[in-house]
Amino acid sequence: MRVGRIGIWIVLGMVMGALACSTAIPRVGPADAERTGLSMDTLLAGRDIYITKCSGCHVLYAPQEYPDHAWLDQVMAMKVKALISERDVELILAYVRGMNGA
Numbered sequence: 516m517r518v519g520r521i522g523i524w525i526v527l528g529m530v531m532g533a534l535a536c537s538t539a540i541p542r543v544g545p546a547d548a549e550r551t552g553l554s555m556d557t558l559l560a561g562r563d564i565y566i567t568k569c570s571g572c573h574v575l576y577a578p579q580e581y582p583d584h585a586w587l588d589q590v591m592a593m594k595v596k597a598l599i600s601e602r603d604v605e606l607i608l609a610y611v612r613g614m615n616g617a
């Protein structure tokens with residue numbers, strides 16, 4: 516099958532797009548638990564809640580996009596929009612701050 520020059524760029528674009536999406540919201544591993552001093556359960560629950568409760572209105576922001584203090588401001592600002600509990604806030608913050616590399 517001949518894909519042609521334009522076809523290759525389209526395929527490449529789709530591959531890059533898929534890669535960008537899968538790296539934006541990093542997965543949690545045992546090394547992250549060790550590094551942050553948080554349990555895997557906490558980090559996994561935080562990631563889960565972040566994805567389910569925060570993706571309804573806009574694309575998810577990668578943890579690396581904000582330092583710790585900015586994440587606190589952002590999540591507090593979104594708390595009313597996303598209708599999440601205090602516990603959800605804590606778990607989301609544990610995840611995004613644990614994974615932002617700060």
Ligand code: HEC
Binds near residue numbers: 565568570571597599
């Ligand atoms: C009901 C819709 C809605 C939900 C749910 C929601 N957001 Fe937002 N979010 C917005 C809107 C609208 C904006 C842009 C305007 C603003 O900043 O208020 C925004 C902006 C943001 C920004 C970027 C602000 C900036 O300075 O550019 C971040 C970060 C963010 N949201 C995080 C979250 C997180 C974390 C959650 C989950 C707790 C969440 N959002 C859930 C509507 C929502």
